[in-house]
Amino acid sequence: MSKKIIFILSFSIVFCSNLLANDGYKLWLQYDYIKNESLRQTYLSSIEKLVPSGNSETINVAFKELKTGLEGMLGSEFLSSPKKDVKNILTFGAKTNLPEDVILQLGNAFNEINNEGYIIKSYALRGKNHIVISGNSDVGVLYGVYNFLKLLQTNKSIEKLNIKESPKIKARILNHWDNLDRTVERGYSGFSIWDWHRLPDYLDPRYTDYARANASVGINGTVLNNVNANALILTPHYLEKVEALANVFRPYGIKVYLTARFSAPIEIGGLKTADPLDTDVINWWKEKASEIYKRIPDFGGFVVKANSEGQPGPQDYDRNHVDGANLLADAVAPFNGIVMWRAFVYSEHDATDRAKQAYPEFVPYDGQFKDNVMIQVKNGAIDFQPREPFHPMFGAMPKTPIMMEFQITQEYLGFSTHSVFLPTMYEETLQADTYQKGKGSIVAKDLDGTLHNKRLTGMAGVSNIGNDINWTGNTMLQANWFGYGRLAWDPYLSAESIADEWLKMTFTNDKKFIEPIKKMMLNSREAVVNYMTPLGLHHIMDTGHHYGPGPWVSDLSRPEWNPVYYHKADSLGVGFDRTPTGSNATEQYAPEVAKVYNDLNVISEKDLLWFHHVPWDYKLKNGKTLWDGMALKYQEGVDQVKTMIDTWDQMENYVDAERYNNIKMLLNIQYKEAKWWRDACLLYFQQYSKMPLPQGVEKPTQTLEYFQSLKFPFAPGN
Ligand code: GCW
Numbered sequence: 001m002s003k004k005i006i007f008i009l010s011f012s013i014v015f016c017s018n019l020l021a022n023d024g025y026k027l028w029l030q031y032d033y034i035k036n037e038s039l040r041q042t043y044l045s046s047i048e049k050l051v052p053s054g055n056s057e058t059i060n061v062a063f064k065e066l067k068t069g070l071e072g073m074l075g076s077e078f079l080s081s082p083k084k085d086v087k088n089i090l091t092f093g094a095k096t097n098l099p100e101d102v103i104l105q106l107g108n109a110f111n112e113i114n115n116e117g118y119i120i121k122s123y124a125l126r127g128k129n130h131i132v133i134s135g136n137s138d139v140g141v142l143y144g145v146y147n148f149l150k151l152l153q154t155n156k157s158i159e160k161l162n163i164k165e166s167p168k169i170k171a172r173i174l175n176h177w178d179n180l181d182r183t184v185e186r187g188y189s190g191f192s193i194w195d196w197h198r199l200p201d202y203l204d205p206r207y208t209d210y211a212r213a214n215a216s217v218g219i220n221g222t223v224l225n226n227v228n229a230n231a232l233i234l235t236p237h238y239l240e241k242v243e244a245l246a247n248v249f250r251p252y253g254i255k256v257y258l259t260a261r262f263s264a265p266i267e268i269g270g271l272k273t274a275d276p277l278d279t280d281v282i283n284w285w286k287e288k289a290s291e292i293y294k295r296i297p298d299f300g301g302f303v304v305k306a307n308s309e310g311q312p313g314p315q316d317y318d319r320n321h322v323d324g325a326n327l328l329a330d331a332v333a334p335f336n337g338i339v340m341w342r343a344f345v346y347s348e349h350d351a352t353d354r355a356k357q358a359y360p361e362f363v364p365y366d367g368q369f370k371d372n373v374m375i376q377v378k379n380g381a382i383d384f385q386p387r388e389p390f391h392p393m394f395g396a397m398p399k400t401p402i403m404m405e406f407q408i409t410q411e412y413l414g415f416s417t418h419s420v421f422l423p424t425m426y427e428e429t430l431q432a433d434t435y436q437k438g439k440g441s442i443v444a445k446d447l448d449g450t451l452h453n454k455r456l457t458g459m460a461g462v463s464n465i466g467n468d469i470n471w472t473g474n475t476m477l478q479a480n481w482f483g484y485g486r487l488a489w490d491p492y493l494s495a496e497s498i499a500d501e502w503l504k505m506t507f508t509n510d511k512k513f514i515e516p517i518k519k520m521m522l523n524s525r526e527a528v529v530n531y532m533t534p535l536g537l538h539h540i541m542d543t544g545h546h547y548g549p550g551p552w553v554s555d556l557s558r559p560e561w562n563p564v565y566y567h568k569a570d571s572l573g574v575g576f577d578r579t580p581t582g583s584n585a586t587e588q589y590a591p592e593v594a595k596v597y598n599d600l601n602v603i604s605e606k607d608l609l610w611f612h613h614v615p616w617d618y619k620l621k622n623g624k625t626l627w628d629g630m631a632l633k634y635q636e637g638v639d640q641v642k643t644m645i646d647t648w649d650q651m652e653n654y655v656d657a658e659r660y661n662n663i664k665m666l667l668n669i670q671y672k673e674a675k676w677w678r679d680a681c682l683l684y685f686q687q688y689s690k691m692p693l694p695q696g697v698e699k700p701t702q703t704l705e706y707f708q709s710l711k712f713p714f715a716p717g718n
Pocket residue numbers: 177185186227228305309344383384411
């Protein structure tokens with residue numbers, strides 16, 4: 001081959017590798033060849049040999065990942081030509097397997113990390129340079145390996161490393177709302193990744209890649225099935241399949257959990273009752289637990305949705321959530337299992353403001369739940385809206401572990417067509433101050449246990465993945481799976497740092513790409529709030545499937561399923577009065593917080609209509625009337641999506657065509673739908689405000705009747 005051809009070939013490999021077809025399957029574990037030659041050489045010369053310590057499956061996984069990652073980023077030169085005089089060594093292994101002289105170098109570090117934490121340290125000894133990745137467990141080492149690889153993926157220096165990191169939350173879990181027929185409730189990325197029919201014998205390689213992706217961000221648990229549960233998952237036929245998945249996940253430090261249908265003792269056990277105080281029921285659950293643990297010794301435990309939206313529960317027998325949760329807790333306690341009992345409960349027989357209903361069912365029972373019960377609370381008191389004030393239960397149960405439930409799938413945020421970076425939203429809730437133990441009692445502190453000194457801690461994220469080739473349908477939304485995992489590991493991280501990492505790992509380190517796209521991501525959540533539910537509006541999505549606007553819906557059987565229940569628009573104004581003159585939901589917050597929410601002069605306008613019913617001509621802080629301000633917010637949301645499109649259009653040279661087009665086409669859909677939201681909502685509310693659209697707001701493209709006539713019987717995820 002002529003020199004010229006070789007040059008052209010290597011040029012195209014080096015400079016165009018990120019422009020080759022890329023279906024997005026590899027997520028943030030792209031391990032792209034490092035194009036900055038001097039940086040690549042520095043890395044190459046700092047890692048000449050990999051030395052594993054220990055030979056567990058987890059260490060083998062870590063070894064394999066290091067080889068894949070380093071070969072990808074550093075090229076085939078890496079380890080291809082074993083040198084005689086190796087000077088730069090990378091050792092990895094848990095403390096128990098490391099040679100004494102290496103342990104000595106790490107000094108006290110092992111006491112400063114917890115059982116899943118890791119240490120990455122450089123040192124020189126007897127003329128050699130060492131990097132060691134270690135921890136108190138093999139899984140800690142694996143986390144260290146992923147984080148070491150991330151240093152290279154994000155082009156950081158690997159000189160003089162001295163990193164000690166531990167997860168701040170113990171149970172870092174994905175919740176799959178996946179059904180046994182492979183449909184996914186509120187799933188917008190294809191069907192379930194669990195191929196129940198072909199399990200347990202056929203193990204789709206995707207299960208392993210799923211485990212890798214999760215471990216790389218520190219997720220250590222997965223609930224395989226929907227909280228609207230089917231009892232069949234607890235029968236031997238399915239448990240065998242669950243066991244097969246657990247075996248795939250175990251080396252990656254991931255435990256399997258299942259949802260427990262409360263009426264399972266009747267449905268699959270042949271009992272007449274599921275009363276939590278009935279001896280036969282108690283024994284049935286104990287036996288079921290021991291049957292599961294025989295197959296899966298490290299089974300994590302159960303998640304339960306009880307007495308909510310038609311699910312069976314202890315209240316069917318005049319018992320309460322404590323009775324229900326403790327029943328299951330006792331069954332799994334001998335095996336160190338836990339129960340995650342959901343607080344998402346509300347009843348159509350209760351006329352109380354839906355936002356208030358969970359609190360009295362749980363908070364008065366603080367201290368009565370067994371030690372291995374966590375109460376799983378959604379971030380807000382209604383239901384995963386584009387913006388919700390934090391749930392009043394956070395900080396309010398000092399004796400009961402409270403875990404967070406975030407939704408990663410975008411049930412109310414435009415499905416997987418809308419590019420919304422959710423860590424911004426998660427961060428807002430995690431940083432919210434509950435004042436339950438005075439100023440600074442932020443939600444994150446209740447979750448990591450430091451606020452009330454809690455032993456069990458957890459976070460759950462309702463997964464957004466399915467069997468689409470790129471897992472999340474929209475490449476941009478991979479960032480939400482990633483970001484959720486990062487925040488479950490450390491709830492104090494900034495959304496900005498997460499976006500930065502994800503972009504570099506997923507696409508490129510080029511600043512000309514990173515800076516504008518990071519900005520785009522960080523603004524994307526406010527955009528969706530603006531074009532869907534500005535100023536504290538909520539739950540005005542169309543009925544059932546929640547796709548598109550439906551503020552007019554008023555005919556559903558349950559009052560609190562109707563958007564009109566939430567916005568209460570009338571000729572006098574709009575918004576839900578949750579102050580003492582209304583439902584008084586604010587009384588569930590600490591007095592300092594309630595005072596702010598109650599007071600029109602101090603409440604943030606972001607939450608205005610969540611807590612107040614205000615007149616259409618109410619003066620906003622910018623001097624505009626509420627009507628004008630609302631209309632302008634809707635327009636602003638649309639404009640923000642336009643800006644996202646303009647930004648993305650500039651990026652064609654930085655991204656492979658496949659992922660570029662995936663995002664581009666979806667942004668165009670988002671733009672169309674943002675306008676749909678703006679027009680439909682403004683036309684609807686205008687019937688009450690009777691005011692003209694202010695200057696700067698585009699004229700609606702269709703009539704209100706047109707928007708109301710749209711029907712989507714086959715919208716996904718329903
Ligand atoms: O958000 C609502 C959804 C239901 C879901 C429920 C829940 C799994 O509309 O689809 O059911 O919340 O969280 O239990």
